[in-house]
Amino acid sequence: MIRNVVVGRVRPGTDLAQVQEALDAIVALPVEGLLDVRVGLDAGLRPGAWSFAITSDFVDADAYRVYDAEAEHNRIRREQFDPVCEEIARVQFEV
Template sequence: MSGFRHVVMFRWVEGTTTGQQDEVAEKLGELPGVIEEIREFSLGADAGVNPGAHDFAVVADFDSRDAYLAYRDHPSHRAVVEEYIAPIMAERASIQYET
């Protein structure tokens, strides 16, 4: 495989509800149907196996760095971040790398 991968992990603020977390997952899960540059997309809540883990992660694969940048800046992605993620985000960690 040759391409570009984006991995992001979140910790939610204390008091974040299951409903809010489900809404984030639902809204992010709609993006592959809207943003054609997404090649593969996986997301999920932490399984609770190890202490100190982040609460939620997204792994997205793209054909190129430019395709990732199109996703990053896409209005639908920005709307999900601003409307659903930012209000409950306590911490974010991300990495992007060539595959």
Template sequence: MIRNVVLVRLRDGVDPSWAAHWRERVAGLDLPGTVAYTQGADLGLRDGTWSFALVADVVDEEAYRRYDLDEEHNRLRDELAPWAQDVARVQFEL
């Protein structure tokens, strides 16, 4: 199993409801080999955190590659790009 973790720091002024809706659309992707999505906005408990996190668990590297190359997934990435100040990603084996 592979876990893909994405952290996003949004630019100032991005509507939180837009970001929540965007996260829900990503978590709603129904791609073969995807086991679970988890997502949420930062709670603001510390300074220096990111705006939100997305976690996708997939069965194997092949499923991750499909997820990474999926047309709708990439359309959503493109939609986020102008609003994201920073994006960090890591994939690791569970």
């Protein structure tokens, strides 16, 4: 299984409702080979934390690669995340 973890830092003044809409769009994507997806805004428990996180579990690396290249997924990244994020970090690892 491959776990994909994404964290993002939004630009100051960003309406977090926009970020939540983008996260909801990620959850709504129909993805073959996706076992689980969790998203959330930072709970504000510690200063300096990232603004949001996404974790996605895939059956294997091939399923992740299909998701990563999928047109609707990339449209969401480009149109909903890119305009509000100043930084995004990703890591994929085997579980």
